[in-house]
Amino acid sequence: MAPVPQKQQLEGEETIPEKDSSSSNSHEVLMKSKVTVVGSGNWGSVAAKLIASNTIKLSSFHDEVRMWVFEETLPTGEKLTEVINRTNENVKYLPGIKLGKNVVADPDLEHAVKDASMLVFVTPHQFMEGICRRLVGKIKGDVQAISLIKGMEVKMEGPCMISTLISEKLGINCCVLMGANIANEIAVEKFSEATVGYREDKEVAERWVRLFSTPYFLVSAVQDVEGVELCGTLKNVVAIGAGLVDGLEMGNNTKAAIMRIGLREMRAFSKLMFSSVRDSTFFESCGVADLITTCLGGRNRKVAEAFAKNGGKRCFDELEAELLQGQKLQGVSTAKEVYEVLSHRGWLELFPLFTTVHEICIGRLPPSAIVEYSEHTPKFSLVEGSAQYY
Ligand SMILES: NC(=O)C1=CN([C@@H]2O[C@H](COP(=O)(O)OP(=O)(O)OC[C@H]3O[C@@H](n4cnc5c(N)ncnc54)[C@H](O)[C@@H]3O)[C@@H](O)[C@H]2O)C=CC1
Numbered sequence: 001m002a003p004v005p006q007k008q009q010l011e012g013e014e015t016i017p018e019k020d021s022s023s024s025n026s027h028e029v030l031m032k033s034k035v036t037v038v039g040s041g042n043w044g045s046v047a048a049k050l051i052a053s054n055t056i057k058l059s060s061f062h063d064e065v066r067m068w069v070f071e072e073t074l075p076t077g078e079k080l081t082e083v084i085n086r087t088n089e090n091v092k093y094l095p096g097i098k099l100g101k102n103v104v105a106d107p108d109l110e111h112a113v114k115d116a117s118m119l120v121f122v123t124p125h126q127f128m129e130g131i132c133r134r135l136v137g138k139i140k141g142d143v144q145a146i147s148l149i150k151g152m153e154v155k156m157e158g159p160c161m162i163s164t165l166i167s168e169k170l171g172i173n174c175c176v177l178m179g180a181n182i183a184n185e186i187a188v189e190k191f192s193e194a195t196v197g198y199r200e201d202k203e204v205a206e207r208w209v210r211l212f213s214t215p216y217f218l219v220s221a222v223q224d225v226e227g228v229e230l231c232g233t234l235k236n237v238v239a240i241g242a243g244l245v246d247g248l249e250m251g252n253n254t255k256a257a258i259m260r261i262g263l264r265e266m267r268a269f270s271k272l273m274f275s276s277v278r279d280s281t282f283f284e285s286c287g288v289a290d291l292i293t294t295c296l297g298g299r300n301r302k303v304a305e306a307f308a309k310n311g312g313k314r315c316f317d318e319l320e321a322e323l324l325q326g327q328k329l330q331g332v333s334t335a336k337e338v339y340e341v342l343s344h345r346g347w348l349e350l351f352p353l354f355t356t357v358h359e360i361c362i363g364r365l366p367p368s369a370i371v372e373y374s375e376h377t378p379k380f381s382l383v384e385g386s387a388q389y390y
């Protein structure tokens with residue numbers, strides 16, 4: 001193997017050879033990074049497990065992975081962090097799965113991030129603004145971040161992706177990792193793929209790829225942060241549509257139609273928001289593959305199915321609490337956020353699926369409207385007629 005040029009060592013940084021010769025570059029000498037995972041839900045816990053299985057093998061990372069836990073008291077009266085650290089399991093959000101002895105649960109956000117050089121953000125998106133506020137001035141200056149969060153915020157100026165929120169509030173570079181990644185399947189090490197989106201620094205992206213890749217979790221990188229992140233965010237809205245179709249027992253053809261129309265709207269919306277978004281991104285794991293898996297087996301699908309079965313009489317919040325027991329849906333709030341953007345720009349008619357999903361979620365339309373076109377609902381032909389957006 002050809003020798004790899006060594007990176008220039010910065011003051012105070014250790015350089016050590018890789019622990020494992022099977023790592024991507026056995027002779028590579030890298031600066032040792034300390035990883036903190038901010039979040040510990042269903043996917044957050046699996047991400048910590050994946051990362052911990054690599055930091056223990058690769059000498060360019062410290063073994064320990066700190067995982068910030070939004071503290072809660074379990075029905076037994078114990079604190080969740082104490083139980084995670086005693087049993088090595090997140091008994092609430094990922095029961096039955098050992099996280100790795102090098103995962104340390106920490107209820108103190110500032111303490112958890114203090115020494116980190118790599119921050120992995122993976123909380124439900126609605127909590128990120130508050131988390132960022134708490135982190136201002138609390139992290140190291142040269143830290144790199146990655147967001148696994150599927151969602152966005154809507155500001156007066158327009159939509160703000162979560163990676164942008166992190167970058168702007170904390171003044172750090174932020175990549176994204178999205179993909180067809182139902183957490184419970186990856187937890188039991190079933191094969192899947194994921195996509196890292198990066199802005200400019202390919203070397204940083206490759207470091208994230210090394211941190212996450214395992215034989216059962218294949219990660220590739222593309223230079224399209226917004227495209228990757230919008231794929232992960234918008235497919236949750238389509239998954240609500242797919243769940244409604246399931247609840248109405250309309251069958252596979254209808255669900256496939258919703259997925260196809262949804263994919264078109266995902267691409268159109270993404271390109272209208274960011275002209276840099278690449279078509280090829282939609283063929284990565286973060287695109288069509290995530291759309292398919294979420295529409296087949298995700299939580300958004302599941303809760304929307306129950307919503308339709310109940311004829312829209314029980315609201316999403318109530319069904320979410322009952323069916324997900326603390327886990328959070330992203331699709332309903334994302335549908336609202338997308339609707340706000342579309343409405344503000346006068347584009348509602350160009351996105352009939354996104355628009356209809358939101359109007360069903362808030363009870364303005366019945367679940368059956370997902371496939372009904374009346375005077376009051378936008379027509380799919382309008383999208384066909386707006387080919388310039390596609
Ligand atoms: N679960 C999955 O299969 C996948 C999830 N994702 C994405 O990852 C992100 C995180 O999802 P999960 O880890 O599954 O979380 P989750 O859906 O299991 O959410 C529950 C988490 O939110 C925390 N929480 C509750 N209230 C909070 C508060 N006020 N402040 C901060 N945290 C609070 C809980 O402690 C818990 O850790 C989401 O954007 C999701 O779309 C992405 C791929 C797969």
Ligand SMILES: O=C(CO)COP(=O)(O)O
Binds near residue numbers: 182239294297298
């Ligand atoms: O993002 C996911 C799979 O990649 C999980 O989707 P749900 O939140 O609908 O379960």
